[in-house]
Amino acid sequence: MLSVVRTDQAEIDLGEILEHLEEHNPQAAEQLVTAIDDRCNLLGQFPEMGRARNELAPGLRSVVVERYVLFYRISVAAVEVLRILHGARDIETIVKTD
Secondary structure, three states, rough: OOEEEEEEHHHHHHHHHHHHHHHHHHHHHHHHHHHHHHHHHHHHHHHHEEEEOOOOOOOEEEEEEOOOOEEEEOOOOOEEEEEEEEOOOOOOHHHHOO
């Protein structure tokens, strides 16, 4: 099993998402955190379960959690979550500018 780490940018993304959700629906924020943590645990066990996103960047993969997309890459030692973005955002532009 690989460890799963979130980059500083992924933590910023998650913080902004949760801040918005907590204003409108604190329960939804809690559920999202649980769903993301659960999916990250699965990624540690099955790192290739996500979809390959080579059209965005070499080695990039993604998994969907509710309305959000976790973008990650697999290294020898860990699964690194790079971004957490709402699926309605212009993902291609955001990921390609990173």
